Amino acid sequence: MKVSKIISLSSAQVARAGALAERFSIPCLDASELANAKARMLERYLRSQIEPHAEQPSYLFLFSDQGLSLLQLNEASLLSIRADFYSPTVSYRRHKGGGKGQMIAKAVGLHSGPTPTVFDATAGLGGDAFVLASLGCRLRMTERVPEVRALLEDGLRVAQEWGAEHDDSLLDILARMLLVDSDAATHLQALDELNRPDVVYLDPMFPVRSKSAQVKKEMHVFHQLVGSDPDADELLDLACSCARKRVVVKRPRIAPQLANTPPSYTLEGKSNRFDIYVCG
Structure with missing residues (x-):
């Protein structure tokens, strides 16, 4: 429903x-x-x-x-x-969350060299995109689920208004986040050579097997409202053909690899891991 x-x-x-x-x-x-x-x-x-x-x-x-x-x-x-970009919890992570030492920063290649451009193909509520934008990345984002996209659109609007009154540095971060009016596959297929991103970031839906308090409430809502991402395997192939440097796939630690394709290497945390596919 x-x-x-x-x-x-x-x-x-x-x-x-x-x-x-x-x-x-x-x-x-x-x-x-x-x-x-x-x-x-x-x-x-x-x-x-x-x-x-x-x-x-x-x-x-x-x-x-x-x-x-x-x-x-x-x-x-x-x-x-809702999509949240300025609450005390979000602000604390922005200022005290570990900077480029965070696993997501290492996964996209922020630990060394120029700051990469990122295409977040499965943006959701924009949390990971916001972390990367806070660290200097310029991002384009797509979200295929209309209800979730509406939350993300309005969250960006509200954060823009709040930042204009309270925090100019938030405006700088939001300026690096562009929500594209397209689905991920269509956007990737339409890219010309000049606009190819350095990194394509994928965080496809995966069935929640636990009802413990550790599972974020929005994940339960998303899975019941949205379901899974049946085209995730195909999106991996397309992402690998478009990314200049790498494709990063965020997965639950126990989840199988997308398209049964082994990554170039993996960064693993307590509950999630990042499978990195080096391109070029």
């Missing part, structure tokens, strides 16, 4: 919520009178907007002054996710 409706809690965001509703061909409800309601009252209202006793979770878009969120509701829980 996809997102069934959009609810706006902000009178300032009604027009933006309406435009998104038109884009997804779903109803838009103005609930701005609940903007300052207590959490329990708001949840009661949100639950009144979903099909009761549904076997599958229900999904709603929620627009507030903080931007666009995706809600997943079932009888037992309510989960909310």
